[in-house]
Amino acid sequence: MRLLVPPARVLVRAPSWLGDFVACEPVLRALCERWTTDGCARMLTFAAPAPLLALLDGRFTGVLRVPVARGSDPDLDAWRGHDVALLLDGSWRSAWAAFRAGIPQRAAWASGGRAPLTTFAVSPALERGRVPLGLGVHGRDARRLPRPFAAACVELAGLLGLDVRDRVPRLEPDADALVRAAQRLRARGIDPDARFALVNAGGRNGSAKTADPDVLARVGRLSALPLVLVCGPGEESNARATLARLSGTSAVLLDDPVPHLPELLALLALASACITADSGPRHLAQALSKPVTVLYGPTDPRHSAEHAPNIRGLRAEIACGPCHREVCPLFGEAERACMRALAFADAGPERERSGYSRSQPASTPWRST
C-alpha cells in the first residue's frame, strides 16, 4: 500500500522514549528528503514530546513540528487535515487521537489494542518455543520477539511505500549547544578539546535499568580518561552516589543544572567515549558513532543490536533475565543481580581496543576485500 508518497499530508507520531525516538530518525530523514525533493516538505508534520523534537533543531527545514505532552491528549486541531498518520509510538492514545482527528489513513503496529483504530495495522513478529540461548525468559506460548526498533520502523515505512536507504540513525549537535557545552566543561576544569569519557550516571529511582553506582564507578575507574558524569532531571541521587565512589579520580558531575537533551547531545559529540546503562543516552552516543560501553541490566540486547559496530556490551546471563521489568521483583541477593553481576573487569581492554577518536567513521568497520 503506497501511502507515503508526496504530496500526501503526513503526520508522524514519533516515539516518546528517547532511544526509540533516535531509532526512528532514518524514517523521519527519508520522509523529509522525499518530500523536499518534491518541494512539499510543508506537508509533513512530526509530533513528539518537545524535548525530543529539540534534538532535530536545525534540521528538516519546512517540516511542521507539533509538541505532544506526555500523558495528555494531543492537540487535535494540529492533527486534523492530514491524509496519513504514521504512528511509530506504541500508545493507544495517539491511535485514538488520529482516529478522532479524522485522519483517513492510520498506520501502526497492531499492539496495545490499537488495531481497530487503524486502517493499516501490522502485527509484530513473535518468537515461539524454548527460551532463546542466553536470552529471554521462560514461556511456552508465542511472545513478542525483541527486535531492533529502527528495523521495525523501516519495515513499517517500507510497507507504506517509503524507501529508507540510509538506515543508520544520525544526529547532529546544535552549534549553540556545542558552544554552551564546551563553556560548561571549561568551567569545571575539563578541556573540551581533550579526550574524556562521558558517563551517564542517571536513571530513574528504583528502575531496574539504572546502572548500579558501584558497578558504574568500577567500570569508570578502568578508563584512563577524565570522566564527566551526567544525569537527567530527578536522577541526581544516583549520579552523586556514583561520583562519591569515584573519589580520587578526575571525575566531575554536571548536575547544576542537569543538561537538557541538546546539551547532552553536544557533550556526547565532544566526548571520546560513553559509559551508560541501556537507556536513551546510549542511543544518542550511537547516533554520533561514539564508542559506547553499555551495561545491560534487565533489557534484551536484541532490541538494540543494530548499527552497533562501536558498542561494547556487558551483561550477566541469569535465569530471570532479561525480564524487561521496570522494577526488579526479587529481594535479597537476587535483587538486581542482572546489573550487579556484570563482567565489569572485562571492560577496560575492550574499550581501549575500540580505538577512541574524536570522529569515528559512520560506516561499518568491516568491508569485503
Place this chain on the structure above:
Amino acid sequence: MSIASTNPTERALRLVIRAPNWVGDLVMATPVLEAARENKRFVAVRVLVRKHLVGVLADGPCAGLVEPLASDADEVRAYRAFEPDAVLLLTNSFGAALRAWRARVPTRAGAALSGRRALLTHSVIPPTRDGRRVPIPTAHLLRDVAGLLGILVPDLHPRLGVRAELVAEERAMLERLGVDHARGYVLCCPGAAFGAAKLWPPERFAEVLDALYLERGWRGVVTGGPGEEALVGAVAAASRRDAISLAREPRDLERLKALVRGSKLLLVGDSGPRWYAAAFDVPCVSVMGPNFPELTATSLERARIVRVEGLECAPCLERRCPLGHHRCMRELSAQRVLASALEVST
C-alpha cells in the same frame, strides 16, 4: 557490537548453520555466519552449503567453516558426523527442518514458515497483517532467527572475499576481450534462476549498456550463469556499442565476484549478483518485476531498484507471468533504468 557475558547458561555448544539455497539469500546471511563464528557460546561451527554455492563463500571470513552438500542425504550424514547441539536453519524449507529433526539435533531454530513450526524447538513468526505474512527484508528475518540462538548481528552489510589471483585472472581475460581498464566497464547480468517472469528484454539491457558507453565510456560486459548463454548472447548481439559477451568464457559464482568487484556499475535483474555488488560497495541498478521490493530492501545505499509502480497484478511472485502480458517488465523503459544508473554511479 560485542557482548561480554558472565555466567553463560550454555557453554561449549557445537553449532551447524544450514545456509540458504539462493545466491542472494546466502550473501545476505554472511553477517550471521560471521557473528556465529565469533560467538563464544559455540566451540565449533559448521556451515552446510549446497555444493554449487560454495564459491560464494570462498575466500570470505567464513570459508573455513563450509561443508558442501551434494544431496539431502549428505545433509543428514553431516549432522550425524558432527553431532551438533544446535542447528540454525537459515533456509525456510520444510525439508531442511525435517532432516535436522530426523538427525535428532536437540536444538533447531528457524522461521516458522512452510508448515515446519512443529519441527522447530525455537521459531520466529514473522510480522503479519490480517493473519497473512507481510514482506520484510530477508536480511532482517535471518537476523531474527539468529537471535534465537543468542547470536547478535549488529551489522547487516554483506561480507564476501575474493582472492587476488582470481581478480588478476579475470582482469586479464577482460583485457584480452577488449576492455580498457583505464576507462572501466559496466557488468550486466540479465539472467535470473528464479524464472522467466524476472527477465527484462535483452534489447533494453543492450540499450542501457550502449547509453552508458556514450555517457561514461564504460564498456558493456555481459555474463550469466549456466544455461543462460543464449540470453547473454542476445544482450551482446543487440548492443550497437560492441558489448562483450562472456558466454564462451569460464564462468562461475566465484569468478563473478571478481568481475563485480572490478566493475564501475552492475546492471542486473532481481537476482543474486545484486548482493555481490552490495558486498563490494559497487553501485548497482536492479530491474525488478514480480517480486516484493520489501523482501530485498536492505543495502540500498548504493543500489537503485527500478520497477513499474501501480500494477494491480504485481507483485505476483510467480516464475512465469500467469496473465501472459508480463507488463511488470515490458512497461519498464530503458530510459528509467539509465537515469537510475547515472544517478547511482555519480
